[in-house]
Amino acid sequence: MENMALSKKQVKQLRALANGLSPALWIGKEGVSEAAVKQTEQTLDAHELIKCVVQDGGPVDAREAGEDLADRLGAQLVQVIGRRFVLYRASNKEGITPIALVRE
Incomplete structure (x- = not known):
């Protein structure tokens, strides 16, 4: 999946929403x-913007986990703070209201 580049304004908007x-x-x-990847994909389809937590003692840190999931799912890693990270991916699933990103 092709990643779309987010502008600085869009990243700021998504951080505020997250x-x-x-x-x-x-x-x-x-x-x-694989279970985490599948769950992340389903959650992104339903919500577009999700916050994730890497638990203490895990084999990866938040940046590694966020980058890995973003690469596998065609999502954007919006923010990493401590053990938390935020992912965004536009969804075309029916029944959800898409996030209206600001335009440059």
Whole structure:
């Protein structure tokens, strides 16, 4: 899947939106497993913007996990803070309201 580049304004907008989100995905001692990839894909399709947490003692840090998932799923790694990271991917799933990204 082709990653679309986000502008600085769009990243800022997505960070602000992610601020109020509760984590939707936890990466545990298995790291970025196939199950985690599948769950992330389903959650991104349903929500477009998700916050994820890498649990203590996991084999990867938040940046590694976020970059790995973004690469595998054609998503954007929006933000990494501590053990948390935020992913964005536009969804074309019916029934969800897409995030209206600001234009440059």
